[in-house]
Amino acid sequence: MVEAQAARQRGHKPIRELFADAPEVLTALKPCWAMSPLLVSQLLPGDVPYFDVVVFDEASQVLPADAVPALLRARRAVVAGDDRQLPPTSFFTAALTEDDEETEQADLAFTSGFESILDTLAPLLRMRMLIWHYRSHDERLIAFSNLHLYDRALTTFPGISGDECLEHVLVTQPPGVGGQEDSSSAEVQVVVERVLEHARTRPNESLGVISMGIKHANRISEALRRARTADPRFEAFFDETLEEAFFVKNLERVQGDERDAIILSVGYGKTADGRLLYRFGPLLQQGGQRRLNVAITRAKQRMTLVSSFAHTDMDPDRSPAEGIRLLAGYLEYAASRGRSLGPATLATPELNPFEISVRDALTAAEIPLVPQYGASGYRIDFAARHPTKPGRMVLAIECDGASYHAAPTARDRDRLRQDQLEVLGWSFHRIWSTEWFRNQEAEVTTAVDAYRQAVAAADELDAAPPADRVLVHRTTDEAGTSPGASTLATVPVRGPKPPVPPGLPIDQYTQRELVAIVRWIESDTLLRTEDQVLAEVMRVLGFQRRGSRIVAAIQQAIAQARRSGQERLRPP
Numbered sequence: 001m002v003e004a005q006a007a008r009q010r011g012h013k014p015i016r017e018l019f020a021d022a023p024e025v026l027t028a029l030k031p032c033w034a035m036s037p038l039l040v041s042q043l044l045p046g047d048v049p050y051f052d053v054v055v056f057d058e059a060s061q062v063l064p065a066d067a068v069p070a071l072l073r074a075r076r077a078v079v080a081g082d083d084r085q086l087p088p089t090s091f092f093t094a095a096l097t098e099d100d101e102e103t104e105q106a107d108l109a110f111t112s113g114f115e116s117i118l119d120t121l122a123p124l125l126r127m128r129m130l131i132w133h134y135r136s137h138d139e140r141l142i143a144f145s146n147l148h149l150y151d152r153a154l155t156t157f158p159g160i161s162g163d164e165c166l167e168h169v170l171v172t173q174p175p176g177v178g179g180q181e182d183s184s185s186a187e188v189q190v191v192v193e194r195v196l197e198h199a200r201t202r203p204n205e206s207l208g209v210i211s212m213g214i215k216h217a218n219r220i221s222e223a224l225r226r227a228r229t230a231d232p233r234f235e236a237f238f239d240e241t242l243e244e245a246f247f248v249k250n251l252e253r254v255q256g257d258e259r260d261a262i263i264l265s266v267g268y269g270k271t272a273d274g275r276l277l278y279r280f281g282p283l284l285q286q287g288g289q290r291r292l293n294v295a296i297t298r299a300k301q302r303m304t305l306v307s308s309f310a311h312t313d314m315d316p317d318r319s320p321a322e323g324i325r326l327l328a329g330y331l332e333y334a335a336s337r338g339r340s341l342g343p344a345t346l347a348t349p350e351l352n353p354f355e356i357s358v359r360d361a362l363t364a365a366e367i368p369l370v371p372q373y374g375a376s377g378y379r380i381d382f383a384a385r386h387p388t389k390p391g392r393m394v395l396a397i398e399c400d401g402a403s404y405h406a407a408p409t410a411r412d413r414d415r416l417r418q419d420q421l422e423v424l425g426w427s428f429h430r431i432w433s434t435e436w437f438r439n440q441e442a443e444v445t446t447a448v449d450a451y452r453q454a455v456a457a458a459d460e461l462d463a464a465p466p467a468d469r470v471l472v473h474r475t476t477d478e479a480g481t482s483p484g485a486s487t488l489a490t491v492p493v494r495g496p497k498p499p500v501p502p503g504l505p506i507d508q509y510t511q512r513e514l515v516a517i518v519r520w521i522e523s524d525t526l527l528r529t530e531d532q533v534l535a536e537v538m539r540v541l542g543f544q545r546r547g548s549r550i551v552a553a554i555q556q557a558i559a560q561a562r563r564s565g566q567e568r569l570r571p572p
Helices: 002-007 013-019 023-029 037-043 065-069 117-121 145-150 185-201 212-229 230-236 286-296 322-335 353-364 402-408 410-423 433-438 438-463 511-522 531-541 548-569
Strands: 050-056 073-079 166-170 208-212 247-250 259-265 298-305 369-373 380-385 393-401 427-431
Touching: 002 023, 002 322, 013 023, 013 037, 037 065, 050 065, 065 073, 065 117, 065 548, 145 286, 145 322, 166 322, 185 208, 185 212, 185 230, 185 259, 185 298, 208 212, 212 230, 212 247, 212 286, 286 322, 286 353, 298 322, 353 369, 353 380, 353 393, 353 438, 369 393, 393 410, 393 438, 427 433, 427 438, 433 438, 511 531, 511 548
Parallel strands: 050 073, 166 298, 208 247, 208 259, 259 298, 393 427
Antiparallel strands: 369 380, 380 393
């Protein structure tokens, strides 16, 4: 039956019917199926559990009711999520009219009690926390969240880049200018300048912009669109087909996203008379700290925080909201470039006699060392600086001292730590205590050679041209590794976008233009619901709000495009 359907030129059965007729064949052909919870009911019959396991990712954002159809189609469940990140919200389902006011102050949680499938199944499943953190190339990007939301449970690793990974840009807001409380114009300008500077100086690093509020995100998008129109030199950087394409999003939409660099713009400014109003949108709500946690942990290499006020402008007693307290703390942390977590900063462990002996001998050999380098529970015994590049670290030297023996397993202390440090760009050298006391001079000579090689490797790496960013979807082998540096997806690539200008009122687009946009979006053959196509058309045309006339016009175009497509498939 499946072979007969594959041989047909037209008139194929719907996936749901075909799956009901031949479930064993289809699951054998494709053992793993990936889809959103809402698509499960549309594509898969629900009479029997066809799959062995269903896996929920980002389960903290999946409503219990949406998860039930997937649970019914499998015998076992694996639920992966983080209850310190975003709960389910009504952000994507609220159908706003053109006259609606922004309702950021509304409670965004859908449910009380069991808010997500993660929350619902937690008492029933065997829970295991994954404590090794891999996204951040420098632990200063995650140290604040590790302290305030994860109780220092995460194992994080120091980076090699020094203070460059975290920056706070304090924008000067002109006095006497009103209307800045929800979106600071000065911040919008600075963010656009920073984006264009990144596109000019670091085009091979991905970038995302996160704002606290929807209005501020819209203003940044519009200002950036005007800047790009005036100076089209950097259009290649904003190519939407890149694997990690540039984005501007408010914090309700960024869970699951990650980029090499993130610009986090607070947006909320002061009144004309210089007062800071505590209207911080979703941060004021219950769970506001979870929303902030998502926003400040999206960067892999560097984070730039932009605000028109400093932590000293905030009164800790003004609001009881946990999200506001953490915002003030993060402003202070970013201003210190991640050097200080305030009173909670961990004290640097004292060196034992063996480590003191190593420090003194290697310092005498002119290796510039930083003992106990790091900000979390795991620290590098000795980090060696580059001799001429301030802040650049090149060599991690570990001894078999107290931190070595504190590792829970031999696999952690002898292999995994070294592997992760090397992934982050460190060269690695081990000094064993038995060898040190047996022949210290030879060990010093070996360490000096390792340091020189590390400096040479760092210089070579820094001088190498950056690798090009690749297009969407790498192909992977059975081991999950990429056989090619920049292979393309098997998904068909769209052709040129129809010459339909964005930014016009909906009544200035002809029906033919809207249908052309719909057909172009669906030309990549990816399966989408009508609502997903509608959202994509709105994004392409620059509509930010779901007005009734906008929705009606686009839905009519979707219906016509799909109807005409079916007519072309009918036999003559």
